[in-house]
Amino acid sequence: MPGMVVFGRRWGIASDDLVFPGSFELFVRVLWWIGALILYIHHRGNFDCNGRILHTYLVGLLVVLGLIILTLSAIVYVSAQGTITNPGPRRSIPVLVYLRALLYIPELVWACLGAVWVSDGKGCDPATVGAVIAAVIASWIILLFTGLGVVFVFDPLGNPRPQQAVMEPLGVREEGTQLFSTARSLATKVWESRLRLLCCCLPQDENYRAAFSSIAQLFSGFFSDTDLVPSDIAAGLALLHQEQDKMERSRDPDIVVALSPSSPTGGDLETELEKAAHCMQFAAAAYGWPLFIYSNPFTGPCKLSGDCCRSQAAEYEIVGGDNLGCHFSSILHSTGLQYRDFIYVSFHNQIYEIPFFVALDHKREAVLVAVRGTLSLKDVLTDLSAECEDLPVDGVSGASYGHKGISQAAGYIYKKLVNDGILNQAFSVAPEYKLVITGHSLGAGTASILAILLRNSFPNLQCYAFSPPGGLLSKALADYSKDFVVSVVLGKDLVPRLSIPNMEDLKRRILKIVSNCNKPKYRILLRGCWYELFGGEPDDFPTELQNRREEELSQPLVIHNSSSYQSLGSDDSPVHKATHLPLFPPGRILYITEDGPPRRSVLFVKYQAEWASEATFMSILISPSMLGDHMPDIVLGALNRLINDKPFSMWLPGPGL
Secondary structure, rough: OOOOEEEOOOOOOOOOOOOHHHHHHHHHHHHHHHHHHHHHHHOOOOOOOOHHHHHHHHHHHHHHHHHHHHHHHHHHHHHHHOOOOOOOOOOOHHHHHHHHOHHHHHHHHHHHHHHHHOOOOOOOHHHHHHHHHHHHHHHHHHHHHHHHHHHEEEOOOOOOOOOHHHHHOOOOHHHHHHHHHHHHHHHHHHHHHHHHHOOOOOOHHHHHHHHHHHEEEEEEEHHHEEOHHHHHHHHHOOOOOOOOHHHHHHHHOEEEEEEOOOHHHHHHHHHHHHHHHHHHHHHHHHHHHHHHHHHOOOHHHHHHOOOOOOOOOOOOOOOOOOOOOOHHHHHHHOOOOOOHHHEEOOOOOOOEEOOEEEEOOOOOOEEEEEOOOOOOOOHHHHHHHOOEEOOOOOOOOOOOEHHHHHHHHHHHHHHHHHOOOOHHHHHHHHHOOEEEEEEEEHHHHHHHHHHHHHHHOOOOOEEEOOOOOOOOOOHHHHHHHHOOEEEEEEOOOOOOOOOOHHHHHHHHHHHHHHHHOOOOHHHHHHHHHHHHHHOOOOOOOOOOOOOOOOOHHHHHOOOOOOOHHHOOOOOOOOHHHOOOOEEEOOOEEEEEEEEEOOEEEEEHHEEEEEEHHHHHHHOOOOOOOOHHHOOOHHHHHHHHHHHHOOEEEOOOOOOOO
């Protein structure tokens, strides 16, 4: 549903978004009205304490509350009518909103009158004074929350958006295109201002300004051609989750076979899983004390308390180590290494510059480089710098490019390792060891690109990337990395499926499913919350367009002649495909999923593993676990459980893999 237009501007709330806030306020107002009525009946005929003021206040309060209750009842009823793309039954909502806004004036006056009575109410019944004070405070609290709500739904781009379809008959199509371009430019400035405000505590140097501008263009380009409010997106995600679950349940059950160690495929899988489980300890350790305390809430503080302030520099020197403290102590506990096993530890963190450490892993005879994932606002800016950057690599034919922010982070670590002689120092201590690079999330993407940069110098290096970003490498680089990079993805993890083309596809699917749903939004959201919390059978709603005209289901939600509008007509829209360069996850992908029915207790979850192609991750899956499956402690636990539950299980890939 397009944003509601009242007071001459568009707001970030739709006419069908007033059901829940209106119902809550209605409930509070009814209780308030009953309390005021009881107070009035109790003092009826006996207003002996500032009687005239108290009588006037209570009568006026009952009348004002009664009018507000009637208005709210009408707003809730009308807002619940129609569907997301059928606002016709809600055409009277703006009038009701104006009426409700007018009623704030007498409410404010009566709040002031109540304050006056309380100030002159010395010697009056304490219970009466307390009741009036409660009423006055409630009035001011509601007015305060109303003001906060207005600020929350305020849209800086609040001018009603021009519809190209209206302009075309007037012969001013070019003018409409120019207006859309101007609106997008203004949206970029608004997003840039939001980012500057959000990151006001960060340095405002050239790198940050460039990142703000790049991210603002990304966000404005993604949202500028739609007229959706946040609740529309929430409803679309709820519908899409149920549709995906319904499609998954209708598939034929996968064939699962037990793989013995003697099987070539099973042996390869077992070996890689054991290596991955070992490397994941280092990838998780790179997060330092926050993840260690999160994973060990009871014993973690005790283990770290004695080491956080202890200086080890007198016994061993760590080149580049800065602000070690609790971070380094947690790394020691997580990896089981000794202080002398570390060659380099850095917790330096800026945009495009992320922490990492280099250590000697004697168990696997490896010089191990572990890169930290996202843990700060600076890391988030690195993640969101998602445009493509050329990444030329010797021996790779075809287009070579990658995620800009992660490529620059990998370049930073590459210069440290090579130019500062860190790797030379490590291999001078253990010349027979091999090079292994690992990381999780942002660290996984950085580790993968770092491995590509170091591949020619270290032909036998290996990289284990856990939950890497899906929008990371061009197809040529992704194929090149399959010889030495193993990516590990758990369940419905969002990040390995996250890329700009996949987000555009998700937006298109949300637009389609929301446009075609014939249920009111409040019912979609209620059912969606129930389904997420308690499960059950997915709702039976239409999943095809059923010959509805494209204009009927797109006009209220997207700007005409925009990429989203043109992509609604076909899943293979050339406009949709050509907007952004495709990016893929790195290396061979080891895909871990739950074995058995979902929604079981964590104690009874079993996992199975398979080698998957990048095509498996070309669509975002909606699930309550899409964020939880990305957490490093969850990934480490799944790997350890797979290692312990032998023999392994593997899906037999279908013919498309």
